[in-house]
Amino acid sequence: MKKIWLLFGMACALAACASEGAMYRPQAQIMPQHIKKVAVRPILNKTEVFALEDKFYNELYDEFLRNGTYQIVAENNGAEGVVVTTISRYLNVPIQYDSQLIPTVYRMDIWLDVVLMDKTNNTPVWREPAFLGTQIYAASTMPGGMTEVQARDVVFEKLSRDIVKRTVDGFGSVMSENKKKVMNNPEYTTITQ
Secondary structure, X not given: OHHHHHHHXXXXXXXXXXXXXXXXXXXXXXXXXXXXXXXXXXOEEOOOOOOHHHHHHHHHHHHHHHHOOOEEOOOOOOOOEEEEEEEEEEEEEEEEEOOOOXXXXXXXXXXXXXXXXEOOOOEEEEEEEEEEEXXXXXXXXXXXXXXXXXXXXXXXXXXXXXXXXXXXXXXOOOOOOOHHHHHHOHHHXXXXX
């Protein structure tokens, strides 16, 4: 009889935990109320790949305009928030070869350090130190393949959407990699770090 009551009590406890009110819902961490205008600072490129920052800046700026949640202004024209982005690593390596050892599939990884600064308090609202964009693509000589520049454009589109989503929707909407894991992994050691 005690076992039946014990099972009944455990079933009731489990049912109470499964109800809608017992779910964990963290408080949304959205932009502070006083930030209405955002600036996108020119992107810093710390890699040895030339002119990555120009194309990415245009894509990020356009994505903020498409989203329309915040007014996009110049930094010295009344911006309360500033998106500061640094391209910290660029890696494009072949991951699959054909029978003559010619690369047929590549993997592109681009790491960013992204900070949203509150200009009124001069403090970071959020920071993602190892924001990662990845694209696996077939070589341009293969059917449906793409060039390195086309793959880079796809990665920049994804990263731009993620940065805007992180800014608009708040913490937990997009996450970065663990920076120590990335920096200490010999697989990611390249000349363009």
